[in-house]
Amino acid sequence: MAKKELKTYIHKVYIIDVEKGSIRLKNKKCPRCGSIMAHHMQPVERWHCGKCSYTEFITKPVAPALPKKIAKREEKVEEKDKRKKT
Numbered sequence: 001m002a003k004k005e006l007k008t009y010i011h012k013v014y015i016i017d018v019e020k021g022s023i024r025l026k027n028k029k030c031p032r033c034g035s036i037m038a039h040h041m042q043p044v045e046r047w048h049c050g051k052c053s054y055t056e057f058i059t060k061p062v063a064p065a066l067p068k069k070i071a072k073r074e075e076k077v078e079e080k081d082k083r084k085k086t
């Protein structure tokens, strides 16, 4: 763990907490090809595999802030188009 050379690549992929002495994987592994995926925040948060182009969008489990009642499922699709905030 004290080797400096290891930090170059490993720091991109792992979060190394020296104080706590913990190492954990920062990025996900691709479910398709098993390589480590890249985390992108823009335009939407997602994981992307550079090897096989697998992309996994991150949908956060925050939904209760909806202003309207969810009456029909079709309305949810329309809401995406009206997305612009005033």
Ligand SMILES: [Zn+2]
Binding pocket: 030, 031, 032, 033, 034, 035, 049, 050, 051, 052, 053, 054
């Ligand atoms: Zn992949």
